[in-house]
Amino acid sequence: MGRSPCCDKVGLKKGPWTPEEDQKLLAYIEEHGHGSWRALPAKAGLQRCGKSCRLRWTNYLRPDIKRGKFSLQEEQTIIQLHALLGNRWSAIATHLPKRTDNEIKNYWNTHLKKRLAKMGIDPVTHKPKNDALLATTGGDGQSKNAANLSHMAQWESARLEAEARLVRESKLRSHSFHHQQITSGFPPPPPSTSASAQIMHKSTAPWTAGIGGDLESPTSTLTFSENNAPPIMSSGNIGVNSMPMIEFVGTSGSSEAGIIKEEGEQQDWKGLGSSTNLQPEYKEGIENSLSFTSSIHDMTNISMEGPWTPESLRGNSNVHVNVGNSMEEGFTNLLLNDSVDQPDLSDGGKDSENSGGGGSDSGSDYYQDNKNYWNSILNLVNSSPSNSPMF
DNA sequence: AACAACATCAACCGCGGATAA
DNA sequence: GTTATCCGCGGTTGATGTTGT
Numbered sequence: 001m002g003r004s005p006c007c008d009k010v011g012l013k014k015g016p017w018t019p020e021e022d023q024k025l026l027a028y029i030e031e032h033g034h035g036s037w038r039a040l041p042a043k044a045g046l047q048r049c050g051k052s053c054r055l056r057w058t059n060y061l062r063p064d065i066k067r068g069k070f071s072l073q074e075e076q077t078i079i080q081l082h083a084l085l086g087n088r089w090s091a092i093a094t095h096l097p098k099r100t101d102n103e104i105k106n107y108w109n110t111h112l113k114k115r116l117a118k119m120g121i122d123p124v125t126h127k128p129k130n131d132a133l134l135a136t137t138g139g140d141g142q143s144k145n146a147a148n149l150s151h152m153a154q155w156e157s158a159r160l161e162a163e164a165r166l167v168r169e170s171k172l173r174s175h176s177f178h179h180q181q182i183t184s185g186f187p188p189p190p191p192s193t194s195a196s197a198q199i200m201h202k203s204t205a206p207w208t209a210g211i212g213g214d215l216e217s218p219t220s221t222l223t224f225s226e227n228n229a230p231p232i233m234s235s236g237n238i239g240v241n242s243m244p245m246i247e248f249v250g251t252s253g254s255s256e257a258g259i260i261k262e263e264g265e266q267q268d269w270k271g272l273g274s275s276t277n278l279q280p281e282y283k284e285g286i287e288n289s290l291s292f293t294s295s296i297h298d299m300t301n302i303s304m305e306g307p308w309t310p311e312s313l314r315g316n317s318n319v320h321v322n323v324g325n326s327m328e329e330g331f332t333n334l335l336l337n338d339s340v341d342q343p344d345l346s347d348g349g350k351d352s353e354n355s356g357g358g359g360s361d362s363g364s365d366y367y368q369d370n371k372n373y374w375n376s377i378l379n380l381v382n383s384s385p386s387n388s389p390m391f
Numbered sequence: 392a393a394c395a396a397c398a399t400c401a402a403c404c405g406c407g408g409a410t411a412a
Numbered sequence: 413g414t415t416a417t418c419c420g421c422g423g424t425t426g427a428t429g430t431t432g433t
Contacts, residue, residue, distance in 0.1 A: 014402080016427080017401085036418080055402065058420090103401095
């Protein structure tokens with residue numbers, strides 16, 4: 001594709017933005033929205049390319065950006081989601097609503113990655129480096145399973161994302177009236193397609209697949225809610241640590257392994273929502289997210305043997321997976337514990353008991369801690385905005 | 392005080408997906 | 413079906429600040 005670089009025009013300014021430029025961009029977007037980024041600079045009187053303007057807006061000028069130190073909870077979220085999603089920063093950023101993907105990426109590269117490496121954990125696989133070694137030298141099958149689980153999550157992620165898109169499109173077409181009703185709850189959408197604004201806007205699409213929707217994915221086991229809610233991992237409100245844990249029932253070797261206990265959860269979650277100072281939309285998010293756990297059932301009922309294909313992930317019969325093994329072997333229990341030990345993280349110390357391990361002892365707790373680690377990840381998944389890039 | 396090494400993060404670059412023509 | 417264009421994403425760079433010698 002012969003696309004020319006967007007900044008190849010001579011005379012366009014590059015480098016750091018001046019306060020005057022910021023002011024111009026802000027003023028223009030506040031008044032008109034950004035519309036087409038490419039056309040914006042000329043209209044706003046900026047000697048910049050549209051790309052540069054978009055970046056400046058999404059990473060710096062956007063009003064809903066939280067700056068400054070990352071909380072312990074945010075760190076945990078990043079680490080857990082990175083274990084699941086890899087370097088999909090934009091997807092991770094949807095769970096940290098006031099952080100930009102760029103900021104998260106930077107923080108990962110400058111802080112978290114180094115910390116994990118220092119602890120002997122491979123920041124890519126989130127496994128102790130010894131494990132990684134074992135896997136490459138043809139060690140036991142458990143390390144393989146851990147890798148497979150990661151792949152499985154990615155496949156599942158892709159599949160669900162596609163489903164979500166189909167459903168959204170269908171519903172947008174057939175329920176425009178409904179759509180209006182829902183979107184009316186939000187501020188006028190116009191301008192921004194900036195990262196968060198776009199997410200918010202997209203998320204207003206009706207989600208009724210599986211509830212009489214006219215386009216239900218044949219393979220979908222999801223139940224999307226009417227309103228999507230903003231991510232509930234927002235700092236200060238509710239985070240992974242304050243959510244009820246999904247419990248893996250069963251142990252390794254059992255064909256029942258991987259069943260997730262969720263009975264009675266909804267009540268608990270609602271109770272949680274009402275007992276805290278959650279804003280209404282966050283409460284909604286919690287309730288909506290309750291219908292999301294079925295995907296995890298799918299995920300955990302898939303054979304770990306043989307090559308992973310989208311097809312192999314669709315079926316949920318005749319396949320069994322030893323999730324217990326994967327969890328035990330696949331991810332380290334250390335990383336979150338260690339982060340608590342960092343002196344600069346003391347602000348969130350009270351959360352550490354649920355941070356995916358809780359215990360400070362290694363060795364005998366390793367087994368349990370990895371379960372908790374995955375519980376945390378699964379909680380994140382469950383609390384995901386249903387249209388997030390993650391799914 | 393001067394310099395080097397390291398850390399941080401805003402901004403750029405180039406690629407790929409989506410979509411309009 | 414093909415091409416051109418826009419947008420968003422992830423990787424990387426480089427300016428600036430901080431710390432150590």
